[in-house]
Amino acid sequence: MTKTMTCIVCPMGCQISVAEGEARGYSCPRGKSWAEQEVSKPMRTLTTTVLLIGGEYPLLPVRTQLPVPKSKLMDCLRHANSLRVEAPVEVGQVICPDLAETGVSLIAARTAGGQ
Numbered sequence: 263m264t265k266t267m268t269c270i271v272c273p274m275g276c277q278i279s280v281a282e283g284e285a286r287g288y289s290c291p292r293g294k295s296w297a298e299q300e301v302s303k304p305m306r307t308l309t310t311t312v313l314l315i316g317g318e319y320p321l322l323p324v325r326t327q328l329p330v331p332k333s334k335l336m337d338c339l340r341h342a343n344s345l346r347v348e349a350p351v352e353v354g355q356v357i358c359p360d361l362a363e364t365g366v367s368l369i370a371a372r373t374a375g376g377q
């Protein structure tokens with residue numbers, strides 16, 4: 263079976279097809295690696311918000327420090343939705359060190375001061 267996809271690693275958007283684990287149509291090694299992983303174990307960076315207590319805004323933008331397995335995204339989102347963080351927060355601060363047992367940290371995507 264052949265799977266055809268648009269590479270999302272850079273804005274070139276090459277069309278890559280993977281058949282029996284072999285990628286074709288990529289323009290660079292990064293695209294080849296991405297496509298091969300996309301068919302075997304797709305990964306995604308989760309971006310969302312968590313409740314911010316005592317901050318200038320009610321929500322704090324957060325993201326996973328590294329991509330997590332696509333199959334774990336909903337678990338990660340549920341876990342993130344249960345979190346509350348107190349202001350002030352610095353960009354890059356770890357909000358959860360092991361999000362939904364992925365081994366990946368959830369970190370603040372921006373600095374948020376207190377009221």
Ligand code: SF4
Binds near residue numbers: 270273274275276291
């Ligand atoms: S294959 Fe390489 S050049 Fe093409 S979109 Fe992917 S990263 Fe960019």
